[in-house]
Amino acid sequence: MNKNNKLYIYNTIASSKELFKPIEGNRVLMYVCGITAYDLSHIGHARAYITFDIIYRYLKRLGYDVIYVRNFTDIDDKIIKRANEENTAVSSISAKYIDEYHKDMNALSVLPPTYEPRATETIKEMIDLIKGLIDKGHAYEKDGDVFFRVNSYKGYGKLSHKNIGELLAGARIPLNEEKENLLDFALWKRSKQGEPSWDSPWGKGRPGWHIECSAMSMKFLGETIDIHGGGSDLIFPHHENEIAQSESYTGKKFVNYWIHNGFVNINNEKMSKSLKNFITVRDLLERYHPEVIRLFFMFTHYRSFIDFSFEGLESAKHSLMRLYQAINLYKGFKDKVDKGNIKINYLNRETEEIKDFNNDFYDAMNDDFNTPSALSVIFNLVRKINKIINDSLLSGFINHNDLNFLDEALLFISLVSDIFGILKANPELFIETNLKDISKISLTEEEIQAFIEKRNMLRQKREYKMADEIRNMLLEKGVLLEDSNYGTTFKIIN
RNA sequence: GGCGGCAUAGCCAAGUGGUAAGGCAAAGGUCUGCAAAACCUUUAUACCUCGGUUCAAAUCCGAGUGCCGCCUCCA
Structure with missing residues (x-):
């Protein structure tokens, strides 16, 4: 654990924790890959966006001015497929699921980012980027398709720590005759019958997936940004490809810190549509309070995979109840003190100091956003609060130092609750309604x-x-x- | 086949060189007509196995076992 009061972040590209230093002053430029809007969000999405929500909130707490961009992919094969199945327009599918996503995130107290751009609103920027890549020899057109030339970028594989040879050896993609190299990826796809399309120098078509994030990141945040995040599944090929195309285009470093959250497993297996073992946020919210879900995720470090279970949720629910009970106990106690039912004694006595808890909390969070460790500080604090109050309730007296500690402790908990996005309900009401x-x-x-x-x-x-x-x-x-x-x-x- | 991750109490989970945070569960206690709830207290001396480095290892190195992920769309 670091004791120097500075934030360290695990950087995927370096495979180690690094001291966080923004490009410019107090400003942090952060981009997180959003969803492809073709279905309801599942608990994996919930984890990812709760993770970055806490990072966003914490960076702001540290005094950073964070510009946070989280995009929507609203043109893509899966959306087209869904639109065809439901015999409706691609745009109405994406609009519908963007709306549903917002409902879910709102329910989970995930703060809205500064900007939420959509791929289809950034077509012009993507075309400009692709044109630039072709001009510089990093991309080539073939019958209306445009591919990125992976061999033209020498750093390819630096994020996922693979090399082109290894990738070729293990590749499971069928060879596409139009590509120069198996690993080349599509920047622009010529339109097929009945698909949405946009005019481009290469004819009617639509963008490939990877290019949109580069375009939106550059449009809203500039050529080099501080943080780029997403699920660990995006490391390869998505983020690897983003680096290749962005750095080939600008000649500059694309991202300083790459942050990836671990996956949500069910019964120790990856959650996926094909295994039919995914759980939607909507279903979960019917059974559990949003704060229970947030706390469930916070009990595991964001980089570890987490095995989803209702036992775990139940455990989180009881833990949350413990926190609310302590707040409730304090409120009732203060009432008694105000009414004079508990007398204050002014003897000088050694007491706990809130600054110790405060320091431990920030040490934990500064150590790559270690929420489980930070939570342990809070639970230790709660034990102290309960003990002081219960002792006073028995004796009828409270030492003024202890009373002062209690007030500071509750203030501290309220500051922490802003970072974690929990403990926002009325304690009495929460305890009642949850039971x-x-x-x-x-x-x-x-x-x-x-x-x-x-x-x-x-x-x-x-x-x-x-x-x-x-x-x-x-x-x-x-x-x-x-x-x-x-x-x-x-x-x-x- | 290539690359990577993980293995800590009944369950979950921090800790990555100095002798094991925290949560849930359980047991004992306070309270209560009795319970329940709440609170307090207690709960790991092989940290997967074997070997090595070190004054010192859960923590570093090597070998092994087991589980998982990525190499295909995916948070």
């Missing part, structure tokens, strides 16, 4: 309340046996009763 899902059982809320009242009458008469019978009966139906000083509440169990 009550009446739809799962055969009783109505009114019926349950009636039983609770009946039982409490019996309890007042000390007829505990009958009271317990009601409690057991409700438990069999999935309703668990909880008695407290404030009355009896219930929650639904599975």
